[in-house]
Amino acid sequence: MRLRVKLFAYLTRYRDNLSSGTPCEVDLPEGATLADLLRALQVPDEEVKMAFVNGLAQPEDWQLKDGDEVGIFPPIAGG
């Protein structure tokens, strides 16, 4: 299945430093989860992130489907 993935803020370093929020396409086997996608993107487990699938926050065991749009953010601490 093919996913449309956007990485935001400093997580763009895991996608050739595309500018923040620029979509890229990722192919994964059917039945893959958000955790599988993060592994495919080589985002390390210890990197803190929030994932949204089709605009809705979801946990890492969430099962993805063809055509899903996924946004992945770091939480922002500063202020």
Add this chain to the structure above:
Amino acid sequence: MAPMNDPALARYARQIIYGGIGEAGQRALLNAQVTIIGAGATGSVLANHLARAGVGRLRLVDRDFVELNNLQRQLLYDEEDVTGMWPKAVAAARKLRRINSAIEIEDVVADVTPANISGFVADADVVLDGTDNFTTRYLINDVCVKLGKPWVYCGVIATYGMTMTIRPGVTPCLRCVVGELPAPGSVPTCDTAGIIGPIVTLMGSIAATEAIKLLVGQGTLNPGMIHVDLWDDSFDRFELGGRRPDCPTCGQHAYPFLNAEVGTRATTLCGREAVQVSVVGSQGLSLADLATRLQAAGAKTVRTNPFLLRAQIAGHEFTVFPDGRAIIKGTSDEAVAATLYARYVGM
């Protein structure tokens, strides 16, 4: 009396003309109490908007003092605040009282802890996040969910920021969305990633408007997470879904940050090589007595004002507050700072 002829309302004429606020909305703002935790970059923007808008009672809580490298983005402060070594809460309140003398502004120079946070938010209609760290935000999240207070998360770094409006019992809480507390060093700080002023002003303005809408009871609240990156021209908004039944805060009501056992705490501060050492339950100390002791111990250039003492000791700059708290510059090692504190402040 027509609102424009009522002296108490005349200064707010331009926002009363806006139909979403009107006279009833303005009176709601004047009757409201807001607590802003943190008076740095975002806290300055929040406090500035709400004081000018006529929120009747504003409480500003901050543990820090004004430094030169704050002025690039922390809008309420100036060079006199730096040379005067003013605590941010005091400097902010002084500036805000010159802007609007018709409202009550309370300044609190304190580290927000599980022991004192309830007192800062119990009488608030809305709580706002001007902090720079997730430990304090998770504490705010716990107390606001427990007491049923709406609050607005606002985080900024580099050129991007996010904000989320939390209404206990209605929306997911911060912990539902972010999950476990990010470990120290796992997310960038102003120190490592830098920050530009305009993203602070933008995100703080969104959060301040959320507060005004909550207080007035009109307008459409942000239902999700707003994320903006001004450098990459990226504007996104995401929905949050439902509250998590297993959330320790809003699902299970365990409030782990509010119920944390704490004693002496050393915390590395965002944005500089400095550690804060605080003692929960401290009876406080006399700055004059401490100045005498430190001079006897060989400290150089001991200076005090009514709010703090500053001294150079053993190659470090100590700033000590009357509540016993200290910010020790020249190290980012919490253990080193705790040792220096024990040796020279001695509590």
